[in-house]
Amino acid sequence: AQSVAQPEDQVNVAEGNPLTVKCTYSVSGNPYLFWYVQYPNRGLQFLLKYITGDNLVKGSYGFEAEFNKSQTSFHLKKPSALVSDSALYFCAVRDNNDYKLSFGAGTTVTVRA
Amino acid sequence: KAGVTQTPRYLIKTRGQQVTLSCSPISGHRSVSWYQQTPGQGLQFLFEYFSETQRNKGNFPGRFSGRQFSNSRSEMNVSTLELGDSALYLCASSLQQVGGGNYGYTFGSGTRLTVV
Numbered sequence: 001a002q003s004v005a006q007p008e009d010q011v012n013v014a015e016g017n018p019l020t021v022k023c024t025y026s027v028s029g030n031p032y033l034f035w036y037v038q039y040p041n042r043g044l045q046f047l048l049k050y051i052t053g054d055n056l057v058k059g060s061y062g063f064e065a066e067f068n069k070s071q072t073s074f075h076l077k078k079p080s081a082l083v084s085d086s087a088l089y090f091c092a093v094r095d096n097n098d099y100k101l102s103f104g105a106g107t108t109v110t111v112r113a
Numbered sequence: 114k115a116g117v118t119q120t121p122r123y124l125i126k127t128r129g130q131q132v133t134l135s136c137s138p139i140s141g142h143r144s145v146s147w148y149q150q151t152p153g154q155g156l157q158f159l160f161e162y163f164s165e166t167q168r169n170k171g172n173f174p175g176r177f178s179g180r181q182f183s184n185s186r187s188e189m190n191v192s193t194l195e196l197g198d199s200a201l202y203l204c205a206s207s208l209q210q211v212g213g214g215n216y217g218y219t220f221g222s223g224t225r226l227t228v229v
Contacts, residue, residue: 034217034218036220042222043117043119043220043223044203044205044220045220046218046219092156099144099161099163099169100158100169101148101158102158103148103155103156106156
């Protein structure tokens with residue numbers, strides 16, 4: 001079985017400050033990890049994914065994520081947050097032997113001006 | 114290129130009715146997955162199709178069914194609608210192959226179903 005935990009329901013940061021959204025996962029095989037963002041009344045927008053290789057993954061809109069196998073974590077980061085980054089963020093995992101994504105509960109990010 | 118297209122965007126149905134939702138994947142993508150999003154349960158996997166075959170199914174009652182056509186377009190059907198079926202239904206397409214591999218998933222904007 002595979003699962004994802006996003007321990008924070010909400011993250012609040014000031015514009016220009018670093019943003020971190022936490023994610024831990026559990027899979028039986030090699031993990032394929034994803035981050036998505038969702039704006040109100042919209043679908044999920046892809047940010048980045050980890051397949052294999054470098055533990056630091058760079059994605060869209062200045063976001064990056066660090067894969068840590070020993071801690072089974074895949075935290076999303078942005079060095080300088082923008083007000084427009086305010087949205088709902090989802091971490092997801094897929095086992096390499098499966099064909100479905102398991103999502104975390106989501107973290108609401110609010111960036112204040 | 115065109116993204117994942119889901120129709121209709123919004124739907125209002127009455128309890129006991131049935132509904133069919135449609136998803137057209139990105140051209141060349143043969144894998145289509147469906148997810149249900151609700152405030153209480155979050156994002157839950159419904160099923161995944163590849164080349165007209167269902168490869169995986171989530172823990173949903175038999176009222177939820179789907180299919181995929183030879184052009185990779187997919188439909189999902191919910192029969193005997195219940196109030197709890199009100200949700201945003203999301204479709205995702207992927208280049209997933211028979212042998213596995215990791216490709217990204219592109220989601221559509223979803224169909225918002227309201228059951229009254």
